[in-house]
Amino acid sequence: MNTPRLILDADRLERNASRMRSRCEELGVTLRPHLKTAKSVDVARVAAGGVQGPITVSTLAEAEYFAAAGWRDILYSTAMTAAKLARADRIQREHGARLLFVLDDEATAAAIGREAESLDARFGLLIEVDCGEHRSGAEPASAELVAIADKIRSHAPNLELMGVMTHAGHSYAFDAPEPIRALAETERRAAVESAELLRANGYPCPIVSVGSTPTALFAERLPGVTEVRAGIYLFWDLSQLSRGICADVDLAVSVLASVVGHQHRGPALILDAGALALSKDVGANRFMPEAGYGIVCDAATLAPLGPLAVTTVHQEHGNVPVPDESWFARLPVGSLVRILPNHACLTCAAYSSYDVLREGKLAGQWPRVSGW
Amino acid sequence: MNTPRLILDADRLERNASRMRSRCEELGVTLRPHLKTAKSVDVARVAAGGVQGPITVSTLAEAEYFAAAGWRDILYSTAMTAAKLARADRIQREHGARLLFVLDDEATAAAIGREAESLDARFGLLIEVDCGEHRSGAEPASAELVAIADKIRSHAPNLELMGVMTHAGHSYAFDAPEPIRALAETERRAAVESAELLRANGYPCPIVSVGSTPTALFAERLPGVTEVRAGIYLFWDLSQLSRGICADVDLAVSVLASVVGHQHRGPALILDAGALALSKDVGANRFMPEAGYGIVCDAATLAPLGPLAVTTVHQEHGNVPVPDESWFARLPVGSLVRILPNHACLTCAAYSSYDVLREGKLAGQWPRVSGW
Numbered sequence: 001m002n003t004p005r006l007i008l009d010a011d012r013l014e015r016n017a018s019r020m021r022s023r024c025e026e027l028g029v030t031l032r033p034h035l036k037t038a039k040s041v042d043v044a045r046v047a048a049g050g051v052q053g054p055i056t057v058s059t060l061a062e063a064e065y066f067a068a069a070g071w072r073d074i075l076y077s078t079a080m081t082a083a084k085l086a087r088a089d090r091i092q093r094e095h096g097a098r099l100l101f102v103l104d105d106e107a108t109a110a111a112i113g114r115e116a117e118s119l120d121a122r123f124g125l126l127i128e129v130d131c132g133e134h135r136s137g138a139e140p141a142s143a144e145l146v147a148i149a150d151k152i153r154s155h156a157p158n159l160e161l162m163g164v165m166t167h168a169g170h171s172y173a174f175d176a177p178e179p180i181r182a183l184a185e186t187e188r189r190a191a192v193e194s195a196e197l198l199r200a201n202g203y204p205c206p207i208v209s210v211g212s213t214p215t216a217l218f219a220e221r222l223p224g225v226t227e228v229r230a231g232i233y234l235f236w237d238l239s240q241l242s243r244g245i246c247a248d249v250d251l252a253v254s255v256l257a258s259v260v261g262h263q264h265r266g267p268a269l270i271l272d273a274g275a276l277a278l279s280k281d282v283g284a285n286r287f288m289p290e291a292g293y294g295i296v297c298d299a300a301t302l303a304p305l306g307p308l309a310v311t312t313v314h315q316e317h318g319n320v321p322v323p324d325e326s327w328f329a330r331l332p333v334g335s336l337v338r339i340l341p342n343h344a345c346l347t348c349a350a351y352s353s354y355d356v357l358r359e360g361k362l363a364g365q366w367p368r369v370s371g372w
Numbered sequence: 373m374n375t376p377r378l379i380l381d382a383d384r385l386e387r388n389a390s391r392m393r394s395r396c397e398e399l400g401v402t403l404r405p406h407l408k409t410a411k412s413v414d415v416a417r418v419a420a421g422g423v424q425g426p427i428t429v430s431t432l433a434e435a436e437y438f439a440a441a442g443w444r445d446i447l448y449s450t451a452m453t454a455a456k457l458a459r460a461d462r463i464q465r466e467h468g469a470r471l472l473f474v475l476d477d478e479a480t481a482a483a484i485g486r487e488a489e490s491l492d493a494r495f496g497l498l499i500e501v502d503c504g505e506h507r508s509g510a511e512p513a514s515a516e517l518v519a520i521a522d523k524i525r526s527h528a529p530n531l532e533l534m535g536v537m538t539h540a541g542h543s544y545a546f547d548a549p550e551p552i553r554a555l556a557e558t559e560r561r562a563a564v565e566s567a568e569l570l571r572a573n574g575y576p577c578p579i580v581s582v583g584s585t586p587t588a589l590f591a592e593r594l595p596g597v598t599e600v601r602a603g604i605y606l607f608w609d610l611s612q613l614s615r616g617i618c619a620d621v622d623l624a625v626s627v628l629a630s631v632v633g634h635q636h637r638g639p640a641l642i643l644d645a646g647a648l649a650l651s652k653d654v655g656a657n658r659f660m661p662e663a664g665y666g667i668v669c670d671a672a673t674l675a676p677l678g679p680l681a682v683t684t685v686h687q688e689h690g691n692v693p694v695p696d697e698s699w700f701a702r703l704p705v706g707s708l709v710r711i712l713p714n715h716a717c718l719t720c721a722a723y724s725s726y727d728v729l730r731e732g733k734l735a736g737q738w739p740r741v742s743g744w
Contacts, residue, residue, distance in 0.1 A: 001455050002432065004744055036687055058688045060374065078644060078688045079632040081706045083373050104633060108705045135689060136633045136642050169686065260451040261476060261508045270508050272450060276721050277744075280652040314541065315408055315717050316430045316450045317507060333480045334453045345687050349648050350721065352743050371724055372376055372649075 003258040004277040006351035007338060008366065009302075010046070010358050012252035013234060017047045020216065020233050027222045032056050032075060032209065034231030037345045040354065041069045042366040047234055056211075056229045060087055065369040067095035075100045075209070077165070077229070079128070079136060081108070082115040089121035100207075102165055104128040104138045106151040113156020122158050126165040126207060127198075131190035132183070133169040140166070140190035141197045149203050163207030164194045167229070171214040175243040175287045184219035187212070192224030214245050237344035238295060239281075242288035253348060254302060254338040255294070256355070257318065262328045269331055271296075271310065271318040273339055278313060279346035291342060296320055299336035300360070310339060375630040376649035378719070379710060380726035381674075382418070382735065384624035385606060389419045392588065392605050399594045404428050404447060404581065406603030409717045412726065413441045414738040419606055428583075428601045432459055437741040439467035447472045447581070449537070449601070451500070451508060453480070454487040461493035472579075474537055476500040476510045478523040485528020494530050498537040498579060499570075503562035504555070505541040512538070512562035513569045521575050535579030536566045539601070543586040547615040547659045556591035559584070564596030586617050609716035610667060611653075614660035625720060626674060626710040627666070628727070629690065634700045641703055643668075643682065643690040645711055650685060651718035663714060668692055671708035672732070682711060 024031040033047040036058035044055060044066065054073040057063050063074050064087075076088070080101035088099050103109055103125060116123060127148050130137030138145045145164075152161050168187040174180050187210050195205040210222070211229030222228070235253045236246040255277055261270035273294075284291040296308035308327075312319040318339075322328075331337065341347035348354075354366045396403040405419040408430035416427060416438065426445040429435050435446050436459075448460070452473035460471050475481055475497060488495060499520050502509030510517045517536075524533050540559040546552050559582045567577040582594070583601030594600070607625045608618040627649055633642035645666075656663040664681035680699075684691040690711075694700075703709065713719035720726075726738045 002459060002744060003455075079642065079705075081630050081632055081644075083375075083630065083706055087374060105705065108633075111706060130637075134635065134637045135686065135691065136635060258453050258455065260453055261480075263506065263508060265502075265506045270451065272453075275653070275718055280718065281647070314507065319507065333451075333477065334455055334483060346647055346652065350743070371722070372374060 003256055003336070004273040005256045005355050006348060006353070007254050007256050008354035008356050009252045010356050010363065012250060013043065013046055016234055016236065016250055016252060017049070020230060021049060023217065024228055027219065027228070029222050029225050030054060030227040032227045032229050033234065034077070034211070034229045035062060035066065037231045037348060038234055039348070039368045039370065040366050041066065043234060044071070054227070056231070059372050060084060060091065061369055061371050063088070063099060064091050067091050067097035072097050074098070075126070075229070077102055079103055080112060082111040085112060085115045085121065086119060088123065089119050092121070098124065100124045100126060100162060102126050102128045104136055104148070106148050109148055109151045109159070110155045113152065113159055116156065116158035122160065124160045124162040126163050126209060127161070129164055129166045129190050129194045131166040131168055131187045133167065135169060137166060141193040145194055146197065146201050149198055149201065161203055163205040163209065164191050164198065165209035166191045168210070168212045168215045171212045172239070172243065177218050180214045180218040181220060184215035187215050188219065188222055188225055195224065213240070214243070217245065232344060235344040238284035238288060238291045238340050238342050242284040242286070242291065251340055253344050254297065254340055255347065256299060256336060256338050259331050259333055259335050259337065261333060263319070264325070267322050267325050267328070269320040269322060269327065271320060271337065272316060273310070274317045275313040275315050276350050278310065278318065278339060278341055279343065279350065280313065281343035281346045284342045293318065294339040294341050297338045297340060299338050302338055305337065373708070375628055375708070376645040377628040377727050378723035378725070379626050379628050379729060380738065381624045381729045383730060384622060385415065385418055388606055388608065388622055388624060389421070392602060393421060395589065396600055399591065399600070401594055401597050402426060402599040404599045404601050405606065406449070406583070406601050407434060407438065409603045409720060410606055411720070411740045411742065412738050413438065415606060416443070426599070428603070431744050432456060432463065433741055433743050435460070435471060436463050439463050439469035444469050446470070447498070447601070449474055451475055452484060454483040457484060457487045457493065458491060460495065461491050464493070470496065472496045472498060472534060474498050474500045476508055476520070478520050481520055481523045481531070482527045485524065485531055488528065488530035494532065496532045496534040498535050498581060499533070501536055501538045501562050501566045503538040503540055503559045505539065507541060509538060513565040517566055518569065518573050521570055521573065533575055535577040535581065536563050536570065537581035538563045540582070540584045540587045543584045544611070544615065549590050552586045552590040553592060556587035559587050560591065560594055560597055567596065585612070586615070589617065604716060607716040610656035610660060610663045610712050610714050614656040614658070614663065623712055625716050626669065626712055627719065628671060628708060628710055631703050631705050631707050631709065633705060635691070636697070639694050639697050639700070641692040641694055641699065643692060643709065644688060645682070646689045647685040647687050648722050649688070650682065650690065650711060650713055651715065651722065652685065653715035653718045656714045665690065666711040666713050669710045669712060671710050674710055677709065
């Protein structure tokens, strides 16, 4: 068997997807799953319970891929620039999709507005507001926000302001429910108060979009919010487990690897899963220092193999220290293990497809899209 | 223009390639370029000055890709296992290539030998010896090494022992010529003394293979060595620059990115090149702490833009702190920059092709192979 391979447990995926759908129903909001992790039409169908509903993507390559496969309501959540508009327009025209994009300043609104006119293209957009992560976004409920909306009305007749969005990416700083719950309320207020201010200025704002998996799960209530974006909940990973956001039995993706050597100095197992197969993300280590580049598990059951973790990576080699050489008999060269990744978004990105398991048995392959 | 994109300066590449060819001629050894960084037939041709000579690869996907394009002498340098032999056999048969592989223990030699017999397939192999990196390899010039050779002779009639190989990967721990020069001699002795011991035991060992870019460049002489493997010298990167192994004008790959936002809190530029476009490798930071996830340069000249570096990455966003907001006028939203990557092997892996520059102008696209 050729390894490394990316394994997706479809039973766990379905349970994860169904739980978030119930959660959003409970909260009275639309779920707009973020597909930057999965990048797969098959996963997207599971996420929405079989239908082609609203989705979020992080690249125009994803937008193109999902539009070509029939999705019609696609939010491209990385800030748009004028130079990318022609491609976005082609995606809309060729596939009959509607692209929503985001921006957060006046000059960009004007530049994109001009470009949309010259392309004779129409787009919907959301203004991004910054609920505290300080990555991007205008100040919530601010004069700046109204100025952007005014600029769109006066200088960008081809753009339709559909509302506001925010992302509490800083929810990953915590490993307890209380601060995440508080942050969910901060995120909600940033979006809702921004929408209210815009409405008071004559902009209807039918969409009020918030999201991050932790805040979606821990929010107490979301009055005023119309939709939630979340993605990692479909697969989960050690970064989320280490923060107490999911349970170990929820983890749906893993990397199947082979033991390719025994190193007596150490001692250590050498796996054929290194920096490319796992990524160099060590995000789980903040709250789970033993995670290394990934926790090593039994290939059949996905139960952790004692304390084993990948502690060093080279491009194609992963080094797994073992307590003693008795592990060499237990895991001879050629044997298989599965590795739980730190950060599923980055690990999955190295693979062109998932090997899909149902009831523990290989049940097919699902392709993924990559690149930009 | 769609960004991020991977840019390869073909003029720099040719100069880098030619310099290493001259160096190997000077040392009297064959150059077997390692194509795990480039993963491109076009780059491989430049590396060998237009011919299809011996090459090194790190995955069977690379072996298959180069064999299909006409390469005949391919060293697969990640330890082989029996389960991968059928695919290696297909690559040899379908494309008329000769695959050399490596192993470092008796049990694996026997298992692979049995599998080769059952496939009725013949392979050449090198025994890997450990010159001090302690990743993989048998003890140099040891009884263990002879025992592996004996096992191949007695239990693996379809395998032809062609010699030994070693890799001084620990040369990256240094940023000065002297310790690297000493290590090159350690690497040479590990390989040559191992080959001599095997010859004394009746194994001819026509191939004595060493390699890492730093040791290849700094070795004083390589008597007894027949070939050198090196790869990163084709492109170079900040990790190598930070160690004084190359000059800034040698760096041949960079990532073209767009400014997609201005963050007034900070202040910072937001780029559309994040963890996927750059990788999360920060290997240059050990000796160049200002490198962050990559140094930000002028898109046309590749001159560094003052102190700008990507200091934080999200999946598709890179955050670049600027000294003051005057940088926002200099780099408005929509403007382009180029980013010098930490570790070219990992950064390139995210892209399916290179945009190739000649004399600073776009001169075509070269595809890359990826996956396993």
